Structure formats: structure tokens, C-alpha cells
Amino acid sequence: NTVTAQTRLWFNPGRLESLYIVPGTFAVVLWIFPSLLTAIAMVKEREKGTILQVYASSISAVELLLGKGLAYWLIAVCEAIAVIGLGVFVFQLQFVGNPIPLLIGTCLFLADSILFGLMLGVKAESQAEAVQGASLIGFITSLLLSGFIYPLNNIPFPLSLVPNVVPARYFIDITRDAFVRGTGWTGVWFSLLMLVVLGFFFFTISRKGLDQMQLDTDS
Incomplete structure (x- = not known):
């Protein structure tokens, strides 16, 4: 008998x-x-000098980052609702699995984006430098090194190591699982964990940068 694949x-x-x-x-x-x-x-806080008022108060670097980050995180949540809702409505996307991982992953990913922006704002000297950093580092990595356009296994070494620290790479895995694969927690738990780790990394860099700025100002 002939076997046909x-x-x-x-x-x-x-x-x-x-x-x-x-x-x-x-x-x-x-x-x-x-x-x-x-x-x-x-970075506008530094350009206008209003950051000095914060240093003169009893607010710590952690409180400043959390307060400013929370405000922009709420704005980002509204943007996420609009963008994902528009995508679902226009392109007729449907959930094929548990939507809870996508909900949690979206919240974590937005937090990573905000913390990344805070890190750039702390390190940049001007608005132009902050825009260039967000455009070059953020846009290029999320577009070319996240698996969005090119499969990750096609990226040559050592450039293939970069996607491991690109949050968009893990969020794409979460969104495609929610709308295509539908494996749920078992398929995306590592991506959720990496979003938490990267968010903590961005927050730590931002906090240390603010601490150094405060010491320079006091001196």
C-alpha cells in the first residue's frame, strides 16, 4: 500500500x-x-530645572519613578485598549485561548515600555537625544529583532543574542498565542517572566541614574 503524506x-x-x-x-x-x-x-524635568524641586523635597527616586510611571502607564493602557480593540474590530481577530495571559502580559509590557522611557529620560541630556534613543533603540529592536518581520532563528550570531533582552519579542509571543496558537499559560509563562525581569532591570537603571543626579545636585 502506498502511504501519502x-x-x-x-x-x-x-x-x-x-x-x-x-x-x-x-x-x-x-x-x-x-x-x-x-x-x-x-527629560523636560531636567531641561526646565523642575527636577531640582523634587530633589529639594522628601520624595525619593523610587517614589518619583513610580508616580510618573503610573501616570503614563494609565495613558498607555488607554492606548492599548484602543489599538487592540481596533485591530480586533477591523481585522476580525478572535481569541483562541485564555485571554488572561494577554491581559497580564499587556500590563507588564506597557510597564516595561514606560520604564524604558524613564531610563532614557534619566540618561538623555535633551529632548532630541531622548527621541533619538527611543527611535533608534526602541523602534529598530522592536521592529527587526523581535520576530515581528524576521524569524528569530534566521538572525545570525552574535546579533541573535540581542532579542533576548527585547521586551517586544516576548509580547509578540504572547499576542500570537492569544490570537493564533491558544496554548495559554503553558506556552507563554516564560515570556511573562522575562517581561517582569526586564522591567525590574529598566527600573533599577533609572533609579540609580536619579540617585547619581541627586548627589551631584547636592554637592
Whole structure:
């Protein structure tokens, strides 16, 4: 008897481009704009000298970062609702699994974007420098080194190490799982964990940068 092999696509059997492109677009859009707005807002505090008023008060660097970050995180949540809602409505995306990982992952990813913007704002000397940093570092990595356009296994070494610290790479995995694969917690738990780790890293760098600025101002 002749055995005939039949190829079947496990995910996206209709090969709809929207199921592949749109979830990745969520990550790129939600990474660029929140981080850019936060970086500009943070560096303006230094340019206008209002950061000195904060140093003269009893507010710590952690409280400043959390307060400013929370305000822009709420704005980013509204943006995420609009962007994801528009994508679902226009391209007829549907959840194929548990939506809770996507909800938690979105909150963590937005926090990473905000903290990344704060880190740039602390390190930048001007608004132009903050915009360039958000555009070059944030946009290029989220677009080219996140798996959005090119498969990660096609990126040559040692450039292939960079996606390991790109938050968009993990959020794309979460969004594509929610709308394409549907594996749930078992498929995205590592991506959620990495978003927490990267967020903590960005926050630590920002806090240390503010501490150094405060010491310089006092002296």
C-alpha cells in the first residue's frame, strides 16, 4: 500500500496574514509611543530645572519613578485598549485561548515600555537625544529583532543574542498565542517572566541614574 503524506498547518490553516502581522503590530506600536512620551516628559524635568524641586523635597527616586510611571502607564493602557480593540474590530481577530495571559502580559509590557522611557529620560541630556534613543533603540529592536518581520532563528550570531533582552519579542509571543496558537499559560509563562525581569532591570537603571543626579545636585 502506498502511504501519502498530507501536510496540515496546526496554526492559521487559512494562512491569513492578519493573524500573523496584526498581533506583532500591537507590540511595536505599544512599545514606541509610551516609551517616547515618557522619555520626553522625564527629560523636560531636567531641561526646565523642575527636577531640582523634587530633589529639594522628601520624595525619593523610587517614589518619583513610580508616580510618573503610573501616570503614563494609565495613558498607555488607554492606548492599548484602543489599538487592540481596533485591530480586533477591523481585522476580525478572535481569541483562541485564555485571554488572561494577554491581559497580564499587556500590563507588564506597557510597564516595561514606560520604564524604558524613564531610563532614557534619566540618561538623555535633551529632548532630541531622548527621541533619538527611543527611535533608534526602541523602534529598530522592536521592529527587526523581535520576530515581528524576521524569524528569530534566521538572525545570525552574535546579533541573535540581542532579542533576548527585547521586551517586544516576548509580547509578540504572547499576542500570537492569544490570537493564533491558544496554548495559554503553558506556552507563554516564560515570556511573562522575562517581561517582569526586564522591567525590574529598566527600573533599577533609572533609579540609580536619579540617585547619581541627586548627589551631584547636592554637592
